[in-house]
Amino acid sequence: MFGCGSLFIADAVPASADEEILAWPAGPNLTGDGAILMDADTGSILYEKNIYERFYPASTTKILTTLVALENADLSEIVTVSYAADNYVSKTSSRMGLVEGEQVTLEQALYGIMLESGNEATYAVGEHVGGSIARFIKMMNWKAQSLGCTRSHFANSHGLHDDDHYTCPYDLALISRAAYGNEDFMKITGTATFAMPTTNKNPEKLLTNHHWFLNGTQKYDYCIGGKTGATNQAGYALVTYARKDGKTLISVVMHAPTWNDVYADSRKLLEFGFDNFNVYKMTQAGDSTTAGGVEETLPSMFDSENKFDEDRRELLSTGTEGIIILPSYALPSDTKREVILEPGTEIGHGDNVIGHVTYTYGERVVGSADIVYYLEDDPMTQEKYNKEWPRFLIPPEEAFTDLSSRTRIWPEQLESTRKEKPMELRPLMYGALIAAVILLLGAITIIIVRKRRL
Structure with missing residues (x-):
């Protein structure tokens, strides 16, 4: 059991890390009015342009719609298209072709949302997952707020223009990063085409991903997903996930003048990230090979390894494999490490999050992870x-x-048992001795009585 409160531990940046070394690579010039490049694993911002300015997200809204649906319903659930879903969304806007009374699985509807940008499908999914479209929109806003999106408000599930429906590049990147952590989402968004089976209302058809990096003449080999968006007020918006050489990046471009511009900007951002940054495991950033190099900063109350079991599981580690991303000319030793220990009042069996480690390079966060203490429970x-x-x-x-x-x-129980055993034997020994004495006296008394009678 540990007391409440926090313990803050920080390492100083080495004296050799001067201002020139801590400089950040200059990014490309873009036509979009707002943009951000974020490392998906660390959340580090590699490039920024007006990242806190308000823009309309258009259909990139559907990333949040899909994430909320995935987190609150099962893919096999049946979604029935209501009259409202079919008719309250513009018939001339992007649709996947659902009609009133049609029944599809949630999975099929989400493919239609992310690939064909089906607006009517978002309405049908919202009604199904939230019970009503109004409650589902509240769920979207709750989710955004929980992710730290402080400059966003969502008024619908599809992204068609509403003055009260807005976000910023940073918030959209936070949402996109959260979605990146969902395997089902990444499977859907990374699919180029999906064979939609026959339903009770429509024959089989092929759904095609609108993202040009996955389909079309601007195919980008490293793209693993994303979402397009465009309205008159939003201009052209694009979210892209790309992976190369162990780096997974999220690019967000908003309010670009044309489709060609938004794709050109996105490609520039991604190439900038891949060419100018390297990733390191946190174990390369410190002297220790345990817990992202933070073992030597932790109180001695924690064991560093399991000595009871030959399997030898590490007792102190980062919750996930900690990653640091740095400019290509920088080294892990140029970072500053900060450890905040916040153990709860109880340390239970299994994994216990007892703190957090953060690495910074200059003023930028370049990596972070939970510190986990494992208490054996076999x-x-x-x-x-x-x-x-x-x-x-x-x-x-x-x-x-x-x-x-x-x-x-547990060993401590065995130890206490070992200590208590002698105490338990003493009363038995005393009792046996007394009984023997009584028996002996009784025998002597009987002999004396018999002799007197004789």
Whole structure:
């Protein structure tokens, strides 16, 4: 058990890390009015242009729509298209072709949303997942707020223009990064074409992804997904996921003048990221090979390895494989490391998040991860106990009275049992001695009585 409160530990940047070394690469000139390039694994911002300015997202809204649906419903659920879904969305806007009364799985509807940008499908999914379209829109805003989106408000599920429906490049990147963490989302958004099976209202048809980097003449080999968006007020917007040489990047371009411009800007951003940055494991940033190089900064109350089990699981580690992204001319040793320990009041069996480690390069965050303390919770079985005995010097038959129950026995319990055993034996020994004395006295008394009678 640990007390509440936080412990802050920071490393100084090496003296050799002067201002020139800490400079950040200059990015490309773009035609879009707002843009951001974010590393998907660390959340580090590699490029920014008006990232907090308000823009209309158009159909890039559907990234949030799809994410909320995936997190609140099962892909196999049946979505029935209502009259409102079919008729309250413009018939001339982008649609996947659903009609009133049509039944599709949620998965099929989401393919229609992300590939064909089906506006009517977002309405149908919203009604199904939220119970009503109004509640689903509230769910979208709740999700955005939970991700730290402070400059966004969503008024519909599809992105058709509404003055009260807006975001900024930074918020849209946060949403896109959250979606990146969802495997089903990445599978859907990275699909070039999807064979939509026959339904109760429509024959089989092929859905095609509108993202030119996945389809079309501007195909980009490293693209793994994304979403397009365009309205008169929003201009042209594009979100792109791309992966190359161990780096996964998210580019967001907003309010570009043409489709060609928004794709050119996105390609420039991605190439800038791939050409000018390297990724490192957090273990390369410190002297230790455990917990992202933070082991030596942690209090000695934590064991660094499991000495009880031969499997030797690390007891102190980062929650995920920590990654740092840096300019190609920088080294992990140029970073500053900050550790904040915030253990809860209880440390339970299994994984326990006890803090957070953050790496900065200059004023920029270039990597972060949870610090996890693992408390072994494997049950002590008869086989395992026999293997360890006589380390604890307690015979197995005394430790296990009911082998079928596989009762958990911890080393500290065994230790206390060992200490208490002598105390338990003393009363028995005293009792036996007294009984023997009484019997002896009784026998002597009987002999004396018999002799007197004789």
